[in-house]
Structures are given as structure tokens and as C-alpha cells.
Amino acid sequence: MNSVRRLAALAAAAGAALATAAGVATAAPAPQLAAAPDPVLASPYLYQWAGQTSASAAMSATGIKTFTLAFVLSDGGCNPKWDGDRSLTGSDKTLIQGIRSAGGDVIPSFGGWSGTKLGAKCSSAAALAGAYQKVIDAYGLKAIDLDIENTDEFENATVQDRILNAVKITKQKNPNLRVVITIGTETSGPNDWGKRLIKQAKAIGAPVDVWSVMPFDFSSGGDMAGKTKSAVDGLAGQLKSTFGWDSATAYRHAGLSSMNGKTDNAGEVVSVSDFTAIRDYAASHHLGRFTFWATNRDCSGGGECSGISQPKYAFTKIVAGYHG
Secondary structure, eight states, X not given: OOHHHHHHHHHHHHHHHHHHHTTOOOOOOOOOOOOOOOTTTSOOEEESSTTOOOHHHHHHHHOOXXXXXXXXXXXXXXXXXXXXXXXXXXXXXXHHHHHHHTTOEEEEEEEOSSSOOHHHHSSSHHHHHHHHHHHHHHHTOSEEEEEOOSHHHHTOHHHHHHHHHHHHHHHXXXXXXXXXEEEEOBTTBOOHHHHHHHHHHHHHTOOOSEEEEEOOOOSSOSOHHHHHHHHHHHHHHHHHHHHOOOHHHHHHXXXXXXEOEEOSSTTOXXXXXXXXXXXXXXXXXXXXXXXXXXXXXXXXXXXXXXXXXXXXTHHHHHHHTOOO
């Protein structure tokens, strides 16, 4: 129960006690405020180009409340734009307003694989934090996702440190903001660059709320549910050893972002049954984030869809049922 709801409950209880003492009939209690949706916990990716899926249609069909919007990139300098070329005040703002009007929320994602990255283009941590702040202020955000997978950001010690120092600055200016860092992974957990990023977060004092891995695009197919569990177990182990957390705390700071259907690697497929098993694993460990790429692909067949036979929105419905 959040602080507003606690205060409302205490006030209602006090009022009822006073009225009873005075012999006055009590009025019906005021309705409880609905809990605000958590943009971090269960928030499938939605991207804003070819094959655009209606957010409102997905929300109505699945009960999903939040989306991870991809991607905020550099416009060629240290200035954030959607996909590197769309203004923060254009159609994407209208999309966010629509999601919020329907009772939902968003977490914008900075980075991804393609395009020009702010982490590489901004010359300092302060400048990069300023770029993050423009997006935070534009939408009054509760959370941001930093998808650090392109080699320009991930496999570059200078840029890794710049991003982490920018996170530290951003959190100081926005203490209630939650920060997710999303990285690639091996089946055993983060690779050496991923381990470095986590260890540097500790050394720099960058308060990352959730570390999320992308357990797909491995060298071969096989048991994707099993490989996902192994990768997240490896992440949790790295968090334990780096931060000195117990297992329960480490898993609450860990998350995953899968991919529905066929991945980028030939022969590798995440089926609906795989994803259900992954959801059950996430729930049993109370992971802090459970998502996938992407609601746009959550349909049957090829083209912009998953490449497999599946019910429409099957994966989004699974995410919508995740409560940590």
C-alpha cells in the first residue's frame, strides 16, 4: 500500500471512530485509490516504426498496463530523439498520453542495437545525464531503461563509465526515478563486458535498480526456457558477489527481456510454452523485471510477426499476468 493510500485509510479509520463515539452513523468509506502501474516490472517492448501495433488495442485485449518504448537515440550529437529523428513532442508524446489516459504508463528505452547512441556521442557524464533529463522532463517519467548492447557503448570501458556516472547524476537529480540497465548475455550469465559494467556500477556508486539480461541470440537453439533460467541465475550470482546481496535480494534486482518466436539466430525459437515456463521461473524468484521483444511481433506468421504459429498477443498476455 503506498503512502497516499495509507494516509487515506488512517483518516477513514479515525473518522469512523470519532463518529461512533459521538453516536453518529458513519458514512460509507471513500473508495480506495487504484495503485499506479509499475513501468518496470511487466512492460513489453513496443517500437515505433513499421508494423506499429496499437497500444490501446493491446491493452484492451490483454490487460497489459505498461510498455517499454523503443528507442531513444542520438540525433547525431548529444540530443535525444526517438529513433534518432523524431521530436520528443511529436507522435510519440501523443502515444504516451494515450497509454496514460487508458490507465497505463511507459518506460522509454535508450539505446538498442541499431542507430547512433547517446552514450557514445555525449562527451561527458554530465552531458549524457542532461540528455536523459530532457526525456525525463518531457514525459514526467518514473523510470528509464538503458539498453546497452551495441559495441559502441557496451564494449567500450570509457563509455560504460560515462553511462554509469550519468546514472549517478540522474538519480541524484531524480531520487524517485528507477533505472534499468539491459544487456546481452551468455547462457551462463553476463560475459566479461557485462561483469565489468556491474562491477563498475558498484565502484562508481551508480544506483541501478534492476539489471536485465536478454537471453536469446545464443549460438544455437535448444531448450530456451532452460537457457534463460541459466542466464538469469548467472546474473543473480554476479549481483550477489558484486554487491554482497543475499539470493532473494539479488533476484529482485535481476530481470530478463526475452524474444517471442523466432530470434535473430536461425533455428532458435522461444515458443509460447517456453515463455510460460520462463514466466513461472521469474515468479518463483520474484524477478524485478519480466518482458520481451516485442508486442509488435506478438502475432502469428512471418513479416512483422513472430515467425511461429501463435495466438495474437499470446506473449503480451503472459507478461500482463506477471506480478513479481
